[in-house]
Amino acid sequence: ADPGYYRWTQWLFVQMFRRGLAERREAAVNWCPVDQTVLANEQVVDGACERCGSPVELRQLSQWFLRITEYAQRLLDDMSDLVDWPERVLTMQRNWIGRSEGARALFRTDDGELEIPVFTTRPDTLFGATFFLLAPEHPAVGRLVAGRPEEAAVREYVRAAARASVADRTAADRPKTGAFTGRGVRNPVNDELIPVWVADYVLMDYGTGAIMAVPGHDERDFAFARAHGLPVRRVIAPEGAAADAPLEEAYAGDGRLVNSGFLDGLPVEEAKPAIATWLEERGLGEATVGYRLRDWLISRQRYWGVPIPIVHCPACGPVAVPEDQLPVLLPPVDDYAPKGRSPLAASPDFVRATCPDCGGPAERETDTMDTFVDSSWYFLRYTAPHLSCGPFERDVVDYWLPVDQYIGGVEHAVLHLLYARFFTKVLNDVGLIGFREPFARLFTQGMIHYLGAKMSKSKGNVVAPDEIVERYGADTLRLYILFMGPAAEDAEWQDQGVEGQRRFLDRLWRLVAAQDGGVLAQRPAIEALRDDPLALELARKAEATVAKVTQDIAERFSFHTAIAAIQELVNLATKGQAEGTLSSEGGRAALRHATQTAVSLLFPFAPHVASELWEALGGERLWVEPWPQADEAFLVQDTVTVVVQVNGKLRDRIEAPAGLADAELVAIARERPRVAAAIEAAGGRNGARVVREVVVPDRLVNLVVA
RNA sequence: GCCGGAGUGGCGGAACGGUAGACGCGGAGGACUUAAACUCCUCGGCCCCGCAGGGGGCGUCCGGGUUCGAAUCCCGGCUCCGGUACCA
Numbered sequence: 001a002d003p004g005y006y007r008w009t010q011w012l013f014v015q016m017f018r019r020g021l022a023e024r025r026e027a028a029v030n031w032c033p034v035d036q037t038v039l040a041n042e043q044v045v046d047g048a049c050e051r052c053g054s055p056v057e058l059r060q061l062s063q064w065f066l067r068i069t070e071y072a073q074r075l076l077d078d079m080s081d082l083v084d085w086p087e088r089v090l091t092m093q094r095n096w097i098g099r100s101e102g103a104r105a106l107f108r109t110d111d112g113e114l115e116i117p118v119f120t121t122r123p124d125t126l127f128g129a130t131f132f133l134l135a136p137e138h139p140a141v142g143r144l145v146a147g148r149p150e151e152a153a154v155r156e157y158v159r160a161a162a163r164a165s166v167a168d169r170t171a172a173d174r175p176k177t178g179a180f181t182g183r184g185v186r187n188p189v190n191d192e193l194i195p196v197w198v199a200d201y202v203l204m205d206y207g208t209g210a211i212m213a214v215p216g217h218d219e220r221d222f223a224f225a226r227a228h229g230l231p232v233r234r235v236i237a238p239e240g241a242a243a244d245a246p247l248e249e250a251y252a253g254d255g256r257l258v259n260s261g262f263l264d265g266l267p268v269e270e271a272k273p274a275i276a277t278w279l280e281e282r283g284l285g286e287a288t289v290g291y292r293l294r295d296w297l298i299s300r301q302r303y304w305g306v307p308i309p310i311v312h313c314p315a316c317g318p319v320a321v322p323e324d325q326l327p328v329l330l331p332p333v334d335d336y337a338p339k340g341r342s343p344l345a346a347s348p349d350f351v352r353a354t355c356p357d358c359g360g361p362a363e364r365e366t367d368t369m370d371t372f373v374d375s376s377w378y379f380l381r382y383t384a385p386h387l388s389c390g391p392f393e394r395d396v397v398d399y400w401l402p403v404d405q406y407i408g409g410v411e412h413a414v415l416h417l418l419y420a421r422f423f424t425k426v427l428n429d430v431g432l433i434g435f436r437e438p439f440a441r442l443f444t445q446g447m448i449h450y451l452g453a454k455m456s457k458s459k460g461n462v463v464a465p466d467e468i469v470e471r472y473g474a475d476t477l478r479l480y481i482l483f484m485g486p487a488a489e490d491a492e493w494q495d496q497g498v499e500g501q502r503r504f505l506d507r508l509w510r511l512v513a514a515q516d517g518g519v520l521a522q523r524p525a526i527e528a529l530r531d532d533p534l535a536l537e538l539a540r541k542a543e544a545t546v547a548k549v550t551q552d553i554a555e556r557f558s559f560h561t562a563i564a565a566i567q568e569l570v571n572l573a574t575k576g577q578a579e580g581t582l583s584s585e586g587g588r589a590a591l592r593h594a595t596q597t598a599v600s601l602l603f604p605f606a607p608h609v610a611s612e613l614w615e616a617l618g619g620e621r622l623w624v625e626p627w628p629q630a631d632e633a634f635l636v637q638d639t640v641t642v643v644v645q646v647n648g649k650l651r652d653r654i655e656a657p658a659g660l661a662d663a664e665l666v667a668i669a670r671e672r673p674r675v676a677a678a679i680e681a682a683g684g685r686n687g688a689r690v691v692r693e694v695v696v697p698d699r700l701v702n703l704v705v706a
Numbered sequence: 707g708c709c710g711g712a713g714u715g716g717c718g719g720a721a722c723g724g725u726a727g728a729c730g731c732g733g734a735g736g737a738c739u740u741a742a743a744c745u746c747c748u749c750g751g752c753c754c755c756g757c758a759g760g761g762g763g764c765g766u767c768c769g770g771g772u773u774c775g776a777a778u779c780c781c782g783g784c785u786c787c788g789g790u791a792c793c794a
Contacts, residue, residue: 086711087710090710091790092709092790095708095710096790098793102794121793121794133794169792170792170793176792199792201794202794205793206793212794213794214794218794291793292791292793413789484718484719485718489711489712490787491719494718494731494732496731496732497730497731500730507745510745560718560729560730561728563730564719565729566729567730571729641725647774648773648774650725694724699725702775
């Protein structure tokens, strides 16, 4: 609600308005009766309001839309640049955009006065159309039935459909109802006259709001035909079936065209382009693509939002507020509560305006924008948060963006993440930015479940962080949350798991406390540790842990395995300390350095405890210390454990100097009694012998007996 | 229905073609303690052989396949989770 920010949201809206990408139009829109406002399609989940869960209704209203559908294809195409996005999110967006290839075909009314287009993905079945359906909201319905005996019944059917909730309208299993208009349309392909019905399973906002019904090859049309005694005609016959074989259900499978005039004999996949070409040559239709995506309805009848910067002039229509008059500020009002029209309309001073174009009296738009509009570009404003001459500066924004790594919940998949992509493309088209995608990489973290449900305020199963912090400390909580499992996956909260992380911090604390204060130790030289195997092992472990934790954090987002690795290091140090085996000078140095390393690696996960321990070890400000670097010399093992397999089964392990030649390893392996016995057992009495030796240097020998 | 993801101990999970079960939770046994808590030690996939040290077989949802070698790759199926769905 900061005018310094929403000024530029309005400015961007004006840019879209000028390009025809923001428009006000009447449509059947989603209405939440509790929040008393309209909603975008993306904000209706299972027929209910995303915010309050109330069943959503359809209302015929004039509202502001952003024309995201103009970008449907580009939103799909540019997904190829989103290589680091989770497949799940890309799939959700793909489904939401819902591209399908098909054709448009024009049907002319019986009186020759109206042409009504349909969209179909099965133009090959055009000869099978035996009736024609209009959505209840279709603008042609009124004209078709005016003055006819069917008029009253049809109007009543349309009214009933308007009253139904969105959930009811779109339930797949409800009976196929409809009302006959008494009128007919002519099939463009054969001039056949077929009856026109109004049916509520036809949706006004997909395709053209009208369909050709092919009961022989569409399940829904078949059900409608059965319910209303309409004819069913076969136009596709599977391999080996007769052209006139009766249909007991809709056949949606493959086959060849029958009863279809010039298309007869063609396979389905050839008939589709053939009929599209035929229609196009005669001006009766063409191949086209349909999308499920709807335009983004952004007007809201709420107070808290960005005022839409438009003035309605009786003479000029909707006119954008000139850029130098922005921002249009939210007016003070007495009552913020939703009541079906915008609370802004209660302020006469706000509503009264003059037309920026003609200077005549006019009225200000009183709706505010969906909050998702603000969040569609905030990441660009971060590059110039106080800039007063524009939303951002091109060279700066091009330097910083796209965002290298975005993190969020999967619930944004077809909301924020789709809208932000759309905005970015528009701004790129306008020339304000030089890139087409806002977020190069996306990481979606999982949700926490507890007591069998997602942990959420509305479910009442939230574990209050304050209580955990009170009992175990904030670092324990951080550590546990990150340790629960892969960050990208959902995880189950376990109360006792928290205690485990507290125990770990306590153990590390005691490890540090048992050492002298003093000063930070240098990494001991590898030569100084040769005489103390445990000291050398600990020093190696410390360096290996640095390498693993660094990789887990930076490359894998795998925090739980990073923490596990630190725990392994601490466990080994604790063990050495407890056994008193690290009492040599080198041993003490190794222990000291390993402890410091563990503390330093723990810092990102448990910053308070790590900082405190760092001081106890003689350090100062851990947060300005460089991230540890692994010393490669310690990562090279001089002895290795080599696994010996016979026919792929583990039979023995040998400790061997690193870097032995394959032949030497095989020779050592074959001398081992257990290996020899296994070879003999595998060979049995038929004198089989080793026919192949597979060696992975320093790791494995597999002797194949046949 | 369509699309995506996932199935590994009692539980969360590890292992990104090479020792399955790291790390942690829970469990059992032991040490310390007057007792307990804390802490420490030991055990810990299943089955079989052995008094024991130890040894063998089976095992990553099921069935096939590729490979010297498969939790991992391929084919078929089952189950669960998520998205979407009267979208023509």
